[in-house]
Amino acid sequence: MKKIYSLLALMSLFMLSGCSVYNFTGTGKIDAKTFQVNFFQNNADLIEPGIDRQFTLALQDLIQNQTNLNLVSNSGDLVYEGEIVDYRTTPMTATAVTSGGDVGAAQNRLTIRVNVRFTNKKKETDDFEKPFEFYYDYPGATLPTGAVLNTAIQTIFERITQDIFNDSLAKW
Numbered sequence: 001m002k003k004i005y006s007l008l009a010l011m012s013l014f015m016l017s018g019c020s021v022y023n024f025t026g027t028g029k030i031d032a033k034t035f036q037v038n039f040f041q042n043n044a045d046l047i048e049p050g051i052d053r054q055f056t057l058a059l060q061d062l063i064q065n066q067t068n069l070n071l072v073s074n075s076g077d078l079v080y081e082g083e084i085v086d087y088r089t090t091p092m093t094a095t096a097v098t099s100g101g102d103v104g105a106a107q108n109r110l111t112i113r114v115n116v117r118f119t120n121k122k123k124e125t126d127d128f129e130k131p132f133e134f135y136y137d138y139p140g141a142t143l144p145t146g147a148v149l150n151t152a153i154q155t156i157f158e159r160i161t162q163d164i165f166n167d168s169l170a171k172w
Contacts, residue, residue, distance in 0.1 A: 030067060032077030033070060034071070034076045035069045035070070035072070035078040036073060037056055037063070038056075038079065038081035040052050040059075040081070040082055040114065041084070042087070043084060045086075046088060047087070048153075054157065055114065055157055058157045059164065062161045063165065077122050078168070080117075088111050089111075091108055092137060093106040108139075108140050108142075108144070109135045109138075110138065110149075110156070113131050114133070114160055115129070115132075118164070120168075126168070132163050132164055134156045135156065136152035136153075136155050136156050
């Protein structure tokens with residue numbers, strides 16, 4: 001009986017040691033110690049003031065919250081840089097003709113696209129440059145201002161920053 005308990009204990013140790021690389025964010029082992037997020041300039045044709053700063057901070061916050069990397073302002077092991085290249089609102093569905101003869105949008109879509117250049121100074125094969133894009137749909141009778149705009153931008157940035165994180169560190 002003692003041999004069975006010893007064998008089970010030994011097997012448990014081997015199984016647990018195989019889990020040492022996993023963490024709850026799914027990043028695996030990261031060789032880097034620091035990261036830097038350069039300011040993402042807003043180069044879109046339609047400019048919404050302040051979203052460049054919002055996006056830069058959102059990406060910094062996400063990486064800080066999901067890794068143990070230290071944020072630095074220069075010479076980071078991992079470097080995120082790029083620009084906001086598209087900010088647009090498009091009608092998605094039309095309404096019927098009203099008594100005044102007008103046709104309007106029943107639903108609009110705010111879309112933001114960000115071009116990202118990721119550099120891993122410890123592992124150059126991880127480097128990439130690619131666009132990330134997401135959208136938020138809102139009622140056509142509503143203007144994208146105030147709370148609607150804040151919710152839209154927050155939703156879009158949450159998705160884009162998570163996609164960037166996944167592509168650069170989680171490798172999903």
